[in-house]
Amino acid sequence: MKFKSIITAAIKSILKSRMRSLLTALGIIIGVAAVIVMVSIGEGAQKQVQEQIASLGSNLIIIYPGASNSGGVSRGAGSINRFTMDDVNRIKDEATFIKYISPIVRAGGQVIGGVGNWNTSTQGVSPEYLDIRAWKLSSGEFFTDKDVISRSKVCVLGSEVKKNLFPNDDPIGSLVRIRNVPFKVIGVLEEKGQSAMGVNNDDLILAPWSSVLDRLSGGRYINFIQASATSLAQMPQAQAELTKIMREAHKIQSPEDDDFTIRNQADLADAATATTKVLTLLLGSVAGVSLIVGGIGIMNIMLVSVTERTREIGIRLSIGARATDILVQFLTEAIMLSLSGGLIGIFLAFGMGYILNNYTSQPAVIQPAIIFISFAFSGAVGVFFGFYPARKAANLNPIDALRYE
C-alpha cells in the first residue's frame, strides 16, 4: 500500500471504533499528563528550594550551639552549649578567612505600634548582618556600631511587619513597643519571600544585639552566630579555622566533644535538594505506576478487540494482504493512537502546569526530558500492546484467522 493510503486507512480504522480508540488513548492521555505534572511539581519544588537557598546570602556560615549528631549520643552534662559575645569577639579577632560576623539574639513577643499589634520575632544582630545575608533596605537606614555600643533602642522592620503595623504610612521615625520596650524605627527591609527552611524572612525585626540582650532577652547568651567567608573558594579554610577557634575557646580536646555545629550554605542546599529529589522520585514513580496502569488498560482493550480484529485480519489476508501489510497497518494505527494520546496528554500537562504556576503556590517546571520520556514510553506501550496481537494474527493461515473466535 502507498504511504498516503496507509495513513488514511489508519485514520479510518481509528474513527470507525471511536469508543475503543478513545478508551485506548485515555489511558495514554492520563498516564502522560500524570507523569509530566508529577515530575514537574517535583522539579518545581527543587528549583524553589535552590533559589531560596541561593537567596540566603553568599558564603554564609552558621554556627549553632550543640553537637551535630543531635539525634544520637547526648553530650555530657555541664558542657557549654550556648554562645556568648566572647565567642563572637574571639572569632572576629583571630579568624582570617571570615569577612563578616554577627551574633543572633532571638526574642519573640508582641510588638505594638502603628495601627495595632503583631506577634513576631526580634533578632539582635550586628551592623554587618545585612552584608552577611545580602539583604537590602527599602527605606531608611540600618543601625551602626555606634548604636551597638550605646545600646540604642532602634530597630529595622521586616516588610511583613511594616505591612501589618504601618500599612499606609512611612514608619521611619515612629516608635514601636517590643514587649513594652519602645524602639525607634529607622529602616525597613526589602521583601524577600518565604525561605527554604520555611522561615519567613520578612516577618522579623532587627535591632542591635546589645540592645536586645539588654532590654529583651535579659541575659548574656546568644542563640547562634552567622558569618560569611572571605570568598566561596575559601569556605573550607574558613570552616576549619572556625572549628579550631571554637575548640580553643571552649577548651575541647577531641572532635567528639564538640559542642557546636558549623553549617554552610552548600550543606543546607544539599540537604534540601536531596529531600526534594526524593520527592520528585516519589511523585514520578506514582505517576509512572499510573502510566503502567494505563498501559494495562490499553492491553485490555486491545485483547478484547482481538477477536474482531483477527477476523478483520483474516479477511484482509484472504484478499491478498501480506503479513507485512497487516503489521504496517496495525503499527500505524497504534502509533497514531498513542501519538495523539500522548500529544493530548502533553497539552493537558501544560494546562495543569499553567494552573499550578499561576493559581497556586506550588510551581511546576516542565522539563523537555520528561515530556520526551513519557511520550516515548506511552508510545512504546501502545505499540507493543497493539502490535503484538496483530503480529500473531498476521502470521496465521488466512482461514485460521477467519475462523478465530
Add this chain to the structure above:
Amino acid sequence: MSKIIIETRNLVKTYKVGDMEVNALKGINLKIFEGEFVAIMGASGSGKSTFMNVIGCLDQPTTGDYFLDNVLTSKLDKNQYAEIRNQKIGFVFQGFNLLSRTTALENVELPLMYDRHHRIKDPKKKAVEVLERVGLGDRMDHVPNQLSGGQQQRVAIARALVNEPSLILADEPTGNLDSKTSVEVFGLFQQLNKEGITIVLVTHERDYANFSKRIVELRDGKIIRDKEIEKPLTATEELEKLKTAEVNQEIS
C-alpha cells in the same frame, strides 16, 4: 483442450482436534481446465469447504500436491501465496466476510489496495463499476449491517471480481439468497465464465448445479462422481420462466 488451471494430486487434509484426527480430504485427484464452470456438490461435512480453501490458497494441504497454473504451490512462500490470492483468485465465502463498519465501496476497493502491481489505474472507478455490475449501484455507501444478506453476498462477489481474476471460487454463494436472486447470481457467474473466467463453486442444490458445465461430487473427503453436463441450463432463460410464472400467478 485448453490448459490446466487447477490440478490436485492425492490431496489430503487432516485436522487434529485434541487426540482425534479428522480426515476432511482423503486423496483428491482433480484437473480443472481454463474456462470451465465446475460445481462441487456433496453432503454437509463431505469436505467441500476444506477443498475450496486449499485450492483458494487460504489453507495448505496436509499432504499431496496442488498445482495452480502449473506451479506447485507448496514450493511458494507466504508472500507469493498472498499475491496469488490477490491477483489470480477471487474468493466468495459461505459467510460474507465483509469488513464491518466499512462501506460496500470500501470493501470492494480493498483488494486493489493490496495490489502491488497497480494493474487497475483507478481503483475507485473500478469498484463502482463492479458494484453496478452486481446491481448495487445505489447501495455503495451502505455498511454491511445496512444491507440484506443477498446484498452483502453481492458485495462479496463484487470484491472477488474487482481484481479481474482468472479464477473465481465461491463456497455456497447463494446459500443466503432467494431463488430469483440466486438465479441472477448464477447468471452473473455464467456471464463471467463466458468472458473466460474459470469458475469453481460449491452448491447444495442440484437445480443450481445444472447451471454449471461439470459437477464434481464429494463424499467423506473423496470424489465419488465427476461428470460433464451436456446442456447446462441458461440462467437468463430460467429467469424468463420465473417471470412468466410470476405473471401467470398474478393473472390467475
